[in-house]
Amino acid sequence: MANAIHHINFLVRDLSQAIPVWERILDQPVAAREELESRGIISARFNLGGTWLVLVQPTRADTVPARHLEQHGEGFFLLSLEVDSLDAEADRLGQDWLSGPARQGIENWHIQDLDVGRTFGAQIQFAIEG
Amino acid sequence: MANAIHHINFLVRDLSQAIPVWERILDQPVAAREELESRGIISARFNLGGTWLVLVQPTRADTVPARHLEQHGEGFFLLSLEVDSLDAEADRLGQDWLSGPARQGIENWHIQDLDVGRTFGAQIQFAIEG
Numbered sequence: 001m002a003n004a005i006h007h008i009n010f011l012v013r014d015l016s017q018a019i020p021v022w023e024r025i026l027d028q029p030v031a032a033r034e035e036l037e038s039r040g041i042i043s044a045r046f047n048l049g050g051t052w053l054v055l056v057q058p059t060r061a062d063t064v065p066a067r068h069l070e071q072h073g074e075g076f077f078l079l080s081l082e083v084d085s086l087d088a089e090a091d092r093l094g095q096d097w098l099s100g101p102a103r104q105g106i107e108n109w110h111i112q113d114l115d116v117g118r119t120f121g122a123q124i125q126f127a128i129e130g
Numbered sequence: 131m132a133n134a135i136h137h138i139n140f141l142v143r144d145l146s147q148a149i150p151v152w153e154r155i156l157d158q159p160v161a162a163r164e165e166l167e168s169r170g171i172i173s174a175r176f177n178l179g180g181t182w183l184v185l186v187q188p189t190r191a192d193t194v195p196a197r198h199l200e201q202h203g204e205g206f207f208l209l210s211l212e213v214d215s216l217d218a219e220a221d222r223l224g225q226d227w228l229s230g231p232a233r234q235g236i237e238n239w240h241i242q243d244l245d246v247g248r249t250f251g252a253q254i255q256f257a258i259e260g
Contacts, residue, residue: 001156001157001158002155002156002157002158002178003178003179004178004179004180004181005135005138005178005179005181005183008135008138008209010250010251010252011251012250012251013250017250018250021248021249021250024223025132025211025223025227025244025249025254026131026132026211027131027132027222028131028132048132048133048134048135048211049133049134049135049180049181049212050134050179050180051134051135051179051181053135053209072202073251074250074251074252075206075250075251075252075253076205076206076209076251076252079138079183079206081155081156081178082179092157093154093155097155114155118151119151119155120140120142120143120147120148120151120204120205121140121141121142121203121204121205121206122140122204122205122206123205124155
């Protein structure tokens with residue numbers, strides 16, 4: 001089962017503009033900045049009570065984040081739920097709930113995306129670290 | 131400053147369809163169902179590690195949630211940040227960061243919305259309980 005919210009991603013066109021605004025709202029400095037070449041993004045994140053808020057800027061056009069930004073504009077992108085085992089959740093739900101195989105996230109995060117066609121417009125995924 | 135994520139709202143057209151899907155994904159039953167007549171919504175919520183995930187269905191057309199659903203479709207609606215004082219945050223940011231006065235949320239939640247024009251497409255608000 002999902003234990004907590006691991007992270008929430010927000011798409012932005014320009015990280016350098018978005019970071020100071022989020023720092024102002026949250027009243028804390030950005031905690032980490034990363035690049036995930038396999039996903040075609042650069043990111044910056046804040047931690048709020050154990051949950052990561054991640055700002056994501058696509059760096060090339062042929063990716064899921066870039067297509068989402070193109071179609072929907074800036075704003076919320078996805079909700080990532082912390083679980084104990086990606087395999088156990090995949091077995092519990094069944095393959096037809098999943099969107100592709102498990103994949104690498106930023107840092108040591110491992111991700112299983114769910115099929116957005118089932119989730120009433122919400123991009124949802126499971127995540128574990130390590 | 132923001133201490134934690136108080137709740138995250140997702141707009142749906144039909145709560146009765148969305149609830150069983152979210153129950154399946156989260157592997158937990160819905161924790162509470164409510165109506166907030168002043169906002170024109172019915173809602174159902176789950177708790178994940180201290181954060182509420184709230185499914186929101188508009189019940190009439192002339193409201194902020196209904197207009198957001200009309201313009202953006204189903205999916206993520208807003209991010210609500212837990213703070214110690216709505217007044218202190220309003221003073222810290224200044225009036226031009228706010229969208230209207232503080233208002234009542236569901237249950238005993240009190241809400242201060244931020245101006246979405248400043249937040250790169252993300253609807254953000256502050257919340258306190260009590």
